[in-house]
Amino acid sequence: MAKLIAWTEEMSVGVAILDEDHKRIMKMINKLHAAMQEGKGRDIMADIIHDLFVYINLHFETEEEMFERTGYEGTSEQKAQHSAMKVKSLELKQSYIASPESIAPIEILLFLKDWWLGHIMHTDKKYAPFLNAHGIR
Numbered sequence: 125m126a127k128l129i130a131w132t133e134e135m136s137v138g139v140a141i142l143d144e145d146h147k148r149i150m151k152m153i154n155k156l157h158a159a160m161q162e163g164k165g166r167d168i169m170a171d172i173i174h175d176l177f178v179y180i181n182l183h184f185e186t187e188e189e190m191f192e193r194t195g196y197e198g199t200s201e202q203k204a205q206h207s208a209m210k211v212k213s214l215e216l217k218q219s220y221i222a223s224p225e226s227i228a229p230i231e232i233l234l235f236l237k238d239w240w241l242g243h244i245m246h247t248d249k250k251y252a253p254f255l256n257a258h259g260i261r
């Protein structure tokens with residue numbers, strides 16, 4: 125089965141630890157997508173939502189620590205985006221716990237895909253040269 129996304133070097137933000145994090149998000153997308161194609165999306169929803177929630181918080185913490193350490197000018201804008209995504213992921217998790225049937229696998233897939241395309245491929249790309257210039261690789 126074709127993968128939804130495959131890693132290429134042009135996805136790199138130039139910081140190894142963040143690239144590793146981003147690859148994990150990509151794997152979540154592909155795993156959910158593959159399960160959905162087999163009609164088994166619901167079987168792994170609990171795992172995906174749990175991973176997503178834990179992960180989003182850890183990843184943003186790592187990024188924010190780097191922004192603060194280097195005095196990145198886009199810090200407040202990035203933090204605002206992170207907060208919005210943390211709120212959204214918490215809402216998804218709470219809704220799922222309250223009523224698993226209320227969340228469709230496609231909602232999680234779209235959330236992850238938006239994260240990938242909007243946050244990683246767009247916003248994160250902006251900080252890469254700055255962090256690199258401050259010795260973070």
Ligand SMILES: [Fe+2]
Pocket residue numbers: 142146183187243244248
């Ligand atoms: Fe990121």
